[in-house]
Each structure stands twice: as C-alpha cells, then as structure tokens.
Amino acid sequence: xxxxxxxxxxxxxxxxxxxxxxxxxxxxxxxxxxxxxxxxxxxxxxxxxxxxxxxxxxxxxxxxxxxxxxxxxxxxxxxxxxxxxxxxxxxxxxxxxxxxxxxxxxxxxxxxxxxxxxxxxxxxxxxxxxxxxxxxxxxxxxxxxxxxxxxxxxxxxxxxxxxxxxxxxxxxxxxxxxxxxxxxxxxxxxxxxxxxxxxxxxxxxxxxxxxxxxxxxxxxxxxxxxxxxxxxxxxxxxxxxxxxxxxxxxxxxxxxxxxxxxxxxxxxxxxxxxxxxxxxxxxxxxxxxxxxxxxxxxxxxxxxxxxxxxxxxxxxxxxxxxxxxxxxxxxxxxxxxxxxxxxxxxxxxxxxxxxxxx
Amino acid sequence: xxxxxxxxxxxxxxxxxxxxxxxxxxxxxxxxxxxxxxxxxxxxxxxxxxxxxxxxxxxxxxxxxxxxxxxxxxxxxxxxxxxxxxxxxxxxxxxxxxxxxxxxxxxxxxxxxxxxxxxxxxxxxxxxxxxxxxxxxxxxxxxxxxxxxxxxxxxxxxxxxxxxxxxxxxxxxxxxxxxxxxxxxxxxxxxxxxxxxxxxxxxxxxxxxxxxxxxxxxxxxxxxxxxxxxxxxxxxxxxxxxxxxxxxxxxxxxxxxxxxxxxxxxxxxxxxxxxxxxxxxxxxxxxxxxxxxxxxxxxxxxxxxxxxxxxxxxxxxxxxxxxxxxxxxxxxxxxxxxx
Numbered sequence: 143x144x145x146x147x148x149x150x151x152x153x154x155x156x157x158x159x160x161x162x163x164x165x166x167x168x169x170x171x172x173x174x175x176x177x178x179x180x181x182x183x184x185x186x187x188x189x190x191x192x193x194x195x196x197x198x199x200x201x202x203x204x205x206x207x208x209x210x211x212x213x214x215x216x217x218x219x220x221x222x223x224x225x226x227x228x229x230x231x232x233x234x235x236x237x238x239x240x241x242x243x244x245x246x247x248x249x250x251x252x253x254x255x256x257x258x259x260x261x262x263x264x265x266x267x268x269x270x271x272x273x274x275x276x277x278x279x280x281x282x283x284x285x286x287x288x289x290x291x292x293x294x295x296x297x298x299x300x301x302x303x304x305x306x307x308x309x310x311x312x313x314x315x316x317x318x319x320x321x322x323x324x325x326x327x328x329x330x331x332x333x334x335x336x337x338x339x340x341x342x343x344x345x346x347x348x349x350x351x352x353x354x355x356x357x358x359x360x361x362x363x364x365x366x367x368x369x370x371x372x373x374x375x376x377x378x379x380x381x382x383x384x385x386x387x388x389x390x391x392x393x394x395x396x397x398x399x400x401x402x403x404x405x406x407x408x409x410x411x412x413x414x415x416x417x418x419x420x421x422x423x424x425x426x427x428x429x430x431x432x433x434x435x436x437x438x439x440x441x442x443x444x445x446x447x448x449x450x451x452x453x454x455x456x457x458x459x460x461x462x463x464x465x466x467x468x469x470x471x472x473x474x475x476x477x478x479x480x481x482x483x484x485x486x487x488x489x490x491x492x493x494x495x496x497x498x499x500x
Numbered sequence: 501x502x503x504x505x506x507x508x509x510x511x512x513x514x515x516x517x518x519x520x521x522x523x524x525x526x527x528x529x530x531x532x533x534x535x536x537x538x539x540x541x542x543x544x545x546x547x548x549x550x551x552x553x554x555x556x557x558x559x560x561x562x563x564x565x566x567x568x569x570x571x572x573x574x575x576x577x578x579x580x581x582x583x584x585x586x587x588x589x590x591x592x593x594x595x596x597x598x599x600x601x602x603x604x605x606x607x608x609x610x611x612x613x614x615x616x617x618x619x620x621x622x623x624x625x626x627x628x629x630x631x632x633x634x635x636x637x638x639x640x641x642x643x644x645x646x647x648x649x650x651x652x653x654x655x656x657x658x659x660x661x662x663x664x665x666x667x668x669x670x671x672x673x674x675x676x677x678x679x680x681x682x683x684x685x686x687x688x689x690x691x692x693x694x695x696x697x698x699x700x701x702x703x704x705x706x707x708x709x710x711x712x713x714x715x716x717x718x719x720x721x722x723x724x725x726x727x728x729x730x731x732x733x734x735x736x737x738x739x740x741x742x743x744x745x746x747x748x749x750x751x752x753x754x755x756x757x758x759x760x761x762x763x764x765x766x767x768x769x770x771x772x773x774x775x776x777x778x779x780x781x782x783x784x785x786x787x788x789x790x791x792x793x794x795x796x797x798x799x800x801x802x803x804x805x806x807x808x809x810x811x812x813x814x815x816x817x818x819x820x821x822x823x824x825x826x827x828x829x830x831x832x833x834x835x836x837x838x839x
Contacts, residue, residue, distance in 0.1 A: 202730045211729070211754065215722035306566050315837040316571040317743070320769050344754065414750075415717050417769055419743055421566020422715050429716075462719065466710065466726040475711045476687060 181438030182450035184490030188436070189453040189460065192486055196464035203467045206343040213345070216459030217352035222407050222426075223433035223451040224352075224359050225399040230434050231363070232396045233376035233443030234283060234290040238275070238297035239400055240426030245301050246272045246408030247418040248309055251318040261326040269405045275301070276401025280394030302424060309420040322416040334406070335414035348410055352452070355403075359448035372396065376443030433458055436487055438494075457486050549583055550799070555613070556587045557798050558606035559791070561642070562599055562619040563592035568742065568767050569787055573642065575838055576791030577615070584799040596623035603627045606636075613637050613798030618644025618651070619690070625651060637801050641794040642787075643691055645814055655807045657793045659785035659818035661691045664764065665698015667819045668738070668783050672762065675780060677736040678705040681727055685714030685744055692740050695764060699738060708734075717747055724751035728759055739763040742770040742782070749778050766822060771834040774827045784830075785818030788838050793817070 177183060196203045203209070222239060229236055246268045254264035275297065282293045310316055321327060336347045363369040371392045374382035383389045412418055437454030439446030461482040465475055559577050563570035574590055581588035589611065591602040596619065604627050606614050614631055618624055621644055628651050631638050640648040640656040648656040672680065680703060682696035700707040710727050712720040728734055728751060737752065737759050739745040745763035752759045762780040763770065765787075773779040793808070793815060800806040808815045822830050833839040 200730070202726075205729065207756070208726070208729050211722050211725045215719055218716075218718040302565065309566075310571070315568065315767075316566050317568050317767065320772075411717055414721075415743075415747060417743070419566055419568060421564060422717065424565075424715050425713075426716055459722075463722060463726040466723055467730045469730050472709050472711045 179494070181445060181447045181494075182453060184493035185437050185450050185453040185457065185486070187493055188486035188489040189457045191489060192457055192460050192464070192482060196460060196468065200464055200468035203464060206341070208463075208467060210340075210343050210345045210349075212459050212463045213349045213456070214459075215463055216456045217346065217348040218407055218410060219429055219433055219458055220352045220452055220455030221348065221355060221410075222400075222403045222430045223437065223455045224355050224448060225396070225403040226430040227434035227437060227439045227446055227448060227451040228359060228363065228372060229396045229400055230431070230439045230441070230443060231376045231446040232372045232393060233379065234280075234393060234396065235294060235431070235441075236279065236397065236400050237291065237294040237427050238279065238301055239404055239430055240428075241298055241301040241305060241423040242272065242275055242401065242404035243408045243411065243426065244418060244420065244423035245275065245305055246405045247412040248305055248318060248420060250409065251321055251412050251418055252309065252312050254324060255319045255321050256312060258324075261321060261324050261330055264321075265326075265330055265409060268408065269402075272401040272405035272408070273398050274401070275404075276398035277394055279400075280397030283397070284390045284393050298427070305420045305423075316421065317419045318417050320416045321412075327413070330409070331413040334409040334412075351406070352455075356448055356452045363448050368392070368395075373444060376445075378444070429458065432483070436483065436490065438490065458483070461486075550585045552585055552799070552803050554585050554587060555799070555802060556589060556609070556611045557581065557613045557615065557795055558589045558591070558603070558609070558611045559615045559795065560599060560602045560606060561590075561592040561617045562594050562596070564594045569765055572787040572838065573791035576788035576793075577795045578791075579788075579838075580792040580795035580799070584796060586795060586799060588795065594619075596620035600624055600627045603631060607631050607634050610634075611636060612802060613639070615639050615641055615794035615798065616653075617642045618647050621647035621651060628653070637798060639794050639797055641790045648814065649812075654801065654811060655797055655809050656814040657790050657797070657808075657817055658814065659816060660814075661694035662698040662701075663816075664783055664785060664819040665695040665700075666702045667698075667821075668695070668762070668764070669699040669702030671781065671783075671821060672699070672703050672705075672736060672738075675736070675760070675762075677703070677760070679708075679731070679733045680705060680736040680738050681708045681710050681724075681731070681734050682738045683710050683712055683720075683724060683740065683744060683748065685712055685720070685739075685741055687711045695740055696738075712744070714741075714744070717743075720744060721747050721751050721754070724748050725754045728752060728755035728757040732757070734759050736780070737761045741765050742767040745770060745779055745782070746773060749773065766830070766834060766839060768831075768834040768837065771822070771827060771831045771839075774822060774824065775831065777824065781821055781823035783819040784822050784839070786820055786839070787817075789817045 226236060226239055249271045250264035250268035253267050254261040279294055279297055283290045306316060309318065313319060337344050338347065363372065371387045374387045375389050375392045379389055433454035434451045435441060436457060437450030439450065461479055465478050470478060561570060577588055589606065593599045593602060600623055603614060603616060607630055614636055616624065616638060618640055628638055632652060637654050640653045642658045645656065645658055645660050682699055684692050684696060686692060696709055712723045714720065724737060737748045739748050742763060742765050745761050746769055748761045760780045763782045766782050766784050770779060770782060774782060797808055830839055
C-alpha cells in the first residue's frame, strides 16, 4: 500500500500521472490533500512553525548570520540523516552511525599523523574503512537474518571500544594529534570544512553539501530503479525478492551509504577541529534517526522521502539553537528541546492524518 | 569534488591500507614525535624502582570513555605503580552502580589498596564500608572532597571545585572581564556545576550558564556561536574542558565576537593556544598528580604507615594557573600527554 502511494506522486505529480490512470476505482482527491499526504509536508509545516515561532520570540534569529549558524548545525545532522533515512525506508536501522563518524575521523587523523603522509591518504583510507563498516553491517544483517537493531548495536559497541582502545594504543592519548600543519590539510579543509561569503554572511560549506546530497538522494529515490528497490525491500522483502529485486545488494549498499555519510561528517569534524576525541559521537545516532523519523520516515520501513529528513534536521538545529538565541533559562534546555520536537512531530502526525482521511 | 587527488590515491589505497594495518599493530613506531614512544619515555622518566614486595592496587573512577582528563589521571597512577612495584588494576564507569561493582570486584580480588573517586558518594558508601571491613585501605581522589571523611577514607587528593571556581573568578577580575558565559558540556554533572557556581561567586561582573552537547563538536561550536550572537556584551567565554575551549575560540570567530576564552583543564593543543595567546589562561587541577599521589600514598601506607593530611585534611592538587607567564615550562610535559 505504502509503496504505490509513494511511487505515484513522484515529483510534482500532475503531468506524469495524468488522468489516464483513473479507472473509476479511486476518486481523484483534491490537489491540496494529495500534497498533504506526501511524507515531507507535515514536517515542512512543523519546521515552518518552529521557524516562525523563533523569528518572533528570538530577535537574533532574524539576522542572516544566525540563520547560517542554524543551517550549519542542521547540516551536520542532516548529512547523516539522509542515508539513515534511505536505510530506514529500506527497512533497516543503524545504531552505529554516531560512533562511526568518529571512527572515520580517528582513522584519517591517526593514519596521516603516524605515517606522516599527505592527509588525503588518511581521508581515502577512512573512506574505505567507513564503507567497510557499512558493508559489514549490511552483510551481517542479510546473512544472519538478525534484526539490524541487534547487529548494529553490536557494531556500535565494537566501534565505541575500538575508537578508544586503538586511539590510546596508537597515540598514547585518548585524543588524536593535531594534523593542521600537515600536507593536504588546507586542501581537504576547503572541501569538508570551509566557509564562504554570501551577501556578507559567512556560510559553512557543509550546508551546500547537505543540499546537494539531499537533491541526489531525492533523485535516486524517485527517479531511479535503485530507488524503487529501496521502497520494495523496505515494504516487503520477500515479495520484492520474488519480483527480482536484488535484496542483498540493496540492503548492503544502503548500509554502505550510511558509511559514506559517516565518513563525510567525520572528515568535517576532523578538518574543522584539527583533533578528535575518541569518546565523542555516542548518542548522535539517535539524533540522526530522530531527524529521519520526524522527516516522515516510518520506523517500520517502506515509506518516507529524502527531503523530509532535510526539514527534520533543520527543525532539530532550529530548536536547539533557537533556545539559545531566545536566551531562555538554560537549565530547561533539554526539556524545551523535547517539548518542541514532540510538538512538531504532533503537527506532522495531524497533517498526515487529515490528509489521508477519506 | 576531490577529483584531482582521487585517482592517485585510489591506486595507493591498498598499499596504504596494508601499511596502516602494520602501523596499527606496531602501535605507531614510525612516528618521530608523540605517539607510543613518548608515552613510554614519559613512564621511564620516573625515579627508579622500589624493591618492596609486589602489591596490587585498584583505581576505580567514574571516567567516561575517551575523556582526555581521565587519561592523564591514569598515566599518573601508572607512573607511580611502575615506581613502587605495584600492579595497578584500573576500571571505570560513569554509572555509580557499575562503579560500585568494580570496587566490589577489587575487594574480591583481595587487593592491597583501593583508590576511588566519589562522584556519587551515596552510591559508593556501602561498598567502601565492605572494603574497610575487609581491612583494605581506601583513599579518595578527584571528586568527593566534602564526603571522603564521612565515608572514613584514609586520605584524599584533589581539587575543591568550588575553590577552583572561586580562584578562576578572581583571576577573571584582573582581566577586565565584565560579562562571562560559563559553558557546561554535561548537563547535571555536579562537579562542573560547582565550578561555574564558584566562578559566579567571586567574579564581579555578570555570569551566565550555557549547556552544550559535549559529544558532538559541531553542535558545541554552533551553540556557543548562537550565545555570542544573542548576547553581544559577553566578553569572556569560560569552558570547563580543554577541547571545548579550542572550539569556543572558533565560535567567537564565527560570531564576529571579540570575546576571549579561558578554561579549566589542559591538554597539549590547549598549551599551544595559551602560548600563542588565543586562550587567556587555564586552571589546572593536575590530574596526573591526583593519580600519582593516590597510588603512591597506598604504597607509603603499607610500607611505612604514613598518610598525607593526617586523615584530617585533604591534599589539594589544584587550582594551578597556566598562562603566558609559565606556559613554556608546562609545554614540554603537556607534549607527552602527562600534564
């Protein structure tokens, strides 16, 4: 059910799915309602509500550079929320994504420093390692048939321990050494962690990458065969396999996509802060998953979009920074965060219920 | 995106991956500075080795994994153990219940002494009593200044967080700061809150608190940036851990703020930042000393019946200030990761 519902309104809807398809069994519903039924519309309205709320209550938010800061925070969540969302649409789950970001950054940093090589070497090896972690997760899930929750919980613990133990073994400390004076650092920083000027406002490059990746993911999901496979394996694995969808390939590559995201954000962390503490990243996986779920992806798979998590991540960044911009009593910080997120999710839910009611 | 450098590196990748594996197993011997070698040299720098009978000491802390501060405590403890012919058993868990279990574990192993942190004293009370009944001397370090005597510990090594905060506030008064924001990286941590409260007590200007998500650096950075934009009158950011201080410097830059940064705790990158003036000063509670003294004191007690502070007074390891005037002396030790 959810499959067809998702496939039909592909990008804009009207021209592609013309009146021909109407066979009398379903009445065409008004455009507004059909739009509302899309997974990302609820979260879009929620995000707008939060934005408007803070524009009114927190004057500094109206400033362009504040928005750039909020977008920066959102982008570091959002870049990971994208592959996490695709994976969830594909019916799986990754608890190791938060620490995998740090694993990647640690690999790149320590390899470059210890071997005194151009940092690009470390960056590439970190990519290989990250994709490898993803492939391992995917392979274990497909091979054993265990829930991905269990498999990736295992990977989460392994990585958390390895991050600490290997870092300590290699550097003698629990944080990596500063690599900012090494060859290639400036180049890599340009790509992963630079800042550029838009009408006098300093914007972080991660914001651009975030939007580029979101556009790519949307295109893949809605316009390619691989995108159909993702919905199919998430909706019903067995019937997908029966109609010839390469389930194993799809699931493993989805986990590898999460690995790619972890690598990218890991590189941003490394080139932005020069060193990495091995204990970081714990708990981030829940924030990525939250952004995807708020963005309209079902925890059960088979339904969702790539653009939804963009708004989900934005909402998270907006609320988190908005509370500070508003200057509220910081003791309540986490409670505010929770209340606003719940509120936004409820708007999301209400919109979807209204839209799909016949 | 990085097309220019990819093809070359792709050919290199398998070679590098193998080299990496080799390097990891060899624990980075190829590095000319830092790394394992420096750590070993640092350990070897201790004064000879005692010929007293081998004894076992357990060090049980509330360390969260991957924290640079606790790493230094442990290094101090290891240096003392190496010197005193002690076998050191280290265990840690931020969860008080689990930490208590580790103490029980040490009692079961019949160790000759236990050094313990009291981040949550009430949870540790029962198990410390058991250790004392079993005749094992227990000393405290780092946290628990107000509770160690109540629990009947032999001695205590650490910094009074409130005193450190107060000293910090006084020092800030001399820098001409008017409005500061105190950044707490872990909401609900008692010691961190005491530091900020201490600063507030003696600092003559206005103090505000800010909570950040300490496990996510980009988030720390944008939250501090947001605060500096929200309140332009903030002229000093106070952080409670070295990595957060370095991030706060970036935040000030992003926010277009002239705010200075001062911090609690040290690491080697921070020492460099004090040297080049991007960080005003750091207050150091000398974690290495805490670990070292706690272990060494158990050796002294067993072999000569001594106890520091006479069971009445704690031994304070901080606050020691590190600023431009004395940073160069500290730098050489910080490079080894021992300060």
